[in-house]
Amino acid sequence: MNILHELQARFLPALEDFTENPQPFAEMVKVSQDARFGDFQANCAMPLAKKNGVNPRELAASLVEKLDVSDLCEPPEIAGPGFINLRLKDEVVESLTNNAFKDERLGVAEVETPRKYVIDFSSPNVAKPMHVGHLRSSVIGDSLQRTFRFLGHSVVSDNHIGDWGTQFGMIIYGYKHFVDEAAYKADAVGELARLYRLVNTLSDYHAAVVKIPQEEQRIETLAGALEAAEASADPSDKKQKKALKKQRTELVAARESLKELNSRVVEIEADENLKQLADAHPDIARLAREETAKLHGGDPENQKLWDEFLPQCLTALQSVYDRLNVHFDKTLGESYYNPMLADVVADLEAKGLAKESDGAKCVFIEGNAAPFIVQKADGAFTYATTDLATVKYRVEELGAEVVLYVVDARQSEHFKLLMQTVELWLDTKIDLQHVSFGTVMGEDRRPFKTRSGDNVGLESLLDESVRKAREVVASNDDSKTDADGNPAPELDEETRTAIAEIVGIGGIKYADLHHNRESDYVFDWDKMLANTGDTATYMQYAYARIHGIFRRGGIDLNELRSSSFNIHLDDPAERSLALKLCRFGEALESVGSECRPNLLTQYLFEMAGELTTFYGKCSVLKADNETTKHSRLKLIDLAGRVIKQGLELLGIEVCEKM
Numbered sequence: 001m002n003i004l005h006e007l008q009a010r011f012l013p014a015l016e017d018f019t020e021n022p023q024p025f026a027e028m029v030k031v032s033q034d035a036r037f038g039d040f041q042a043n044c045a046m047p048l049a050k051k052n053g054v055n056p057r058e059l060a061a062s063l064v065e066k067l068d069v070s071d072l073c074e075p076p077e078i079a080g081p082g083f084i085n086l087r088l089k090d091e092v093v094e095s096l097t098n099n100a101f102k103d104e105r106l107g108v109a110e111v112e113t114p115r116k117y118v119i120d121f122s123s124p125n126v127a128k129p130m131h132v133g134h135l136r137s138s139v140i141g142d143s144l145q146r147t148f149r150f151l152g153h154s155v156v157s158d159n160h161i162g163d164w165g166t167q168f169g170m171i172i173y174g175y176k177h178f179v180d181e182a183a184y185k186a187d188a189v190g191e192l193a194r195l196y197r198l199v200n201t202l203s204d205y206h207a208a209v210v211k212i213p214q215e216e217q218r219i220e221t222l223a224g225a226l227e228a229a230e231a232s233a234d235p236s237d238k239k240q241k242k243a244l245k246k247q248r249t250e251l252v253a254a255r256e257s258l259k260e261l262n263s264r265v266v267e268i269e270a271d272e273n274l275k276q277l278a279d280a281h282p283d284i285a286r287l288a289r290e291e292t293a294k295l296h297g298g299d300p301e302n303q304k305l306w307d308e309f310l311p312q313c314l315t316a317l318q319s320v321y322d323r324l325n326v327h328f329d330k331t332l333g334e335s336y337y338n339p340m341l342a343d344v345v346a347d348l349e350a351k352g353l354a355k356e357s358d359g360a361k362c363v364f365i366e367g368n369a370a371p372f373i374v375q376k377a378d379g380a381f382t383y384a385t386t387d388l389a390t391v392k393y394r395v396e397e398l399g400a401e402v403v404l405y406v407v408d409a410r411q412s413e414h415f416k417l418l419m420q421t422v423e424l425w426l427d428t429k430i431d432l433q434h435v436s437f438g439t440v441m442g443e444d445r446r447p448f449k450t451r452s453g454d455n456v457g458l459e460s461l462l463d464e465s466v467r468k469a470r471e472v473v474a475s476n477d478d479s480k481t482d483a484d485g486n487p488a489p490e491l492d493e494e495t496r497t498a499i500a501e502i503v504g505i506g507g508i509k510y511a512d513l514h515h516n517r518e519s520d521y522v523f524d525w526d527k528m529l530a531n532t533g534d535t536a537t538y539m540q541y542a543y544a545r546i547h548g549i550f551r552r553g554g555i556d557l558n559e560l561r562s563s564s565f566n567i568h569l570d571d572p573a574e575r576s577l578a579l580k581l582c583r584f585g586e587a588l589e590s591v592g593s594e595c596r597p598n599l600l601t602q603y604l605f606e607m608a609g610e611l612t613t614f615y616g617k618c619s620v621l622k623a624d625n626e627t628t629k630h631s632r633l634k635l636i637d638l639a640g641r642v643i644k645q646g647l648e649l650l651g652i653e654v655c656e657k658m
């Protein structure tokens with residue numbers, strides 16, 4: 001049972017006397033911030049009283065009179081200006097806890113109305129190695145697929161890989177002109193990645209050469225305008241001051257971008273080899289685009305190369321997913337939808353939605369600066385066209401009711417246009433949601449890059465994390481004691497290696513998941529693998545500590561779990577921990593309704609805090625009597641199972657010894 005929802009539901013009939021729309025007022029029943037005021041608190045009397053022009057304490061009193069919660073709570077108390085404090089009866093907390101203990105689902109109910117979700121996540125552009133930017137979508141999306149499934153929804157996870165885009169034209173061009181056959185034989189994906197980078201570098205170089213004089217011109221104009229504005233501005237006029245500030249920022253940004261362009265050019269010109277290649281391939285960007293166009297047009301040579309490259313790229317991706325323990329039900333890349341694109345455009349035209357504009361076909365939607373371009377003037381279909389075909393496929397073939405796009409915030413305009421277009425286009429109603437997220441930043445608070453300015457490769461990042469985790473695990477030698485002052489468990493090499501993998505990968509995932517997904521975050525090794533604070537390591541230690549207690553006490557878990565002893569909650573620390581454990585379902589439900597895994601990490605972290613308080617006040621193995629000992633063993637077993645299940649829904653593993 002979701003206690004919070006149950007209490008809110010109980011408020012509805014009681015609120016009906018005071019308002020026509022009780023729902024938002026019922027939602028003002030919240031978990032208390034301070035246990036002294038009870039377990040839950042309703043703050044609805046004050047706003048209602050204000051609305052009705054009556055005394056809030058009196059309104060609270062009549063509300064309490066109507067409220068029927070006597071089976072769950074002690075008599076409600078009215079405090080301060082009209083807060084209603086609710087304390088669950090101890091026997092209710094006890095029975096919820098015992099039920100959760102006996103339940104494989106730990107007391108978490110399945111949703112009443114399951115929906116069919118398609119979760120589109122990870123979705124990297126293949127033919128380039130995965131980098132740190134792919135981490136967020138992969139781990140957030142995976143955690144969501146696990147959570148929605150656990151809640152009882154039906155989920156199809158779909159890796160919408162970019163396997164048909166311009167990067168293929170680039171590697172095809174690179175392969176035709178620059179391939180190192182031996183390197184390709186030895187490590188095809190590595191060589192393709194090198195070719196991609198090379199073609200990119202060369203086209204960037206030519207673009208920069210063209211752009212530099214334009215940028216210089218722009219800076220001159222901006223500087224001139226600023227100077228004139230400064231000369232004539234009235235320093236006491238706030239509006240003018242603000243405008244000047246804006247102009248200055250723009251100028252600074254333009255100078256920055258010029259600097260970057262120049263450094264790109266200097267870098268290439270300093271490298272004789274690169275410079276020669278650049279001179280020999282002045283038209284590389286256009287020619288690479290032509291290779292893409294040829295591929296899309298069915299050119300047999302390019303099709304053959306694509307057929308050869310793609311499986312190798314997929315194999316490389318798969319090894320990262322295996323390591324991350326991320327699975328997809330489907331991997332339907334952009335190429336899959338290629339045969340459907342012409343029909344999509346024709347249908348949009350037939351319905352009067354797509355119109356011609358400068359030779360391109362566009363869907364114009366009021367209120368948007370840019371149209372949704374579904375076919376370019378040269379006949380090429382776009383990312384937009386593919387996404388439209390994909391929605392149609394997911395509705396018609398996969399029966400999707402909801403599609404979640406776990407994609408970074410920079411694509412929010414695209415998804416906005418996609419949603420608006422679909423709304424006008426398809427007859428079936430479909431709930432499309434952009435589950436957007438921010439950027440992973442380096443210590444310099446700019447997007448996380450290697451020293452040489454490259455994207456940080458995802459595989460090397462995982463390796464590094466596991467290496468660091470190995471140090472953490474290695475430091476746990478026999479001279480150390482665990483949190484209870486007992487010697488740390490002895491671990492052989494093989495076990496340590498396995499633990500390091502679990503701690504290293506878990507650390508990276510948790511560090512990502514525990515942030516509010518919309519914010520950018522700074523990648524920080526030290527914080528990530530610390531064994532105190534809001535980290536996976538801390539949660540994993542909490543789990544291992546529980547099992548350490550079982551080991552020391554010689555507890556047989558099967559026996560413990562099937563024994564008929566009940567959990568008793570005599571100490572406030574026991575009650576508080578137990579109540580938190582009973583609220584696991586609430587946490588999962590909130591993850592589901594907001595697509596925010598950080599609500600689960602937050603729950604687990606708070607719960608682990610309750611567990612620490614409990615240990616501080618209550619002995620387990622040395623409890624006063626057998627009944628209490630049994631009850632406490634069961635309580636920590638439940639806590640361990642909640643940690644394990646919670647981490648599993650985040651895609652993180654645990655170990656019984658660390």
Ligand SMILES: NC(=[NH2+])NCCC[C@H](N)C(=O)O
Binds near residue numbers: 120
């Ligand atoms: N249906 C989608 N558009 N999914 C997201 C795709 C992300 C795209 N491949 C990129 O790397 O930017």
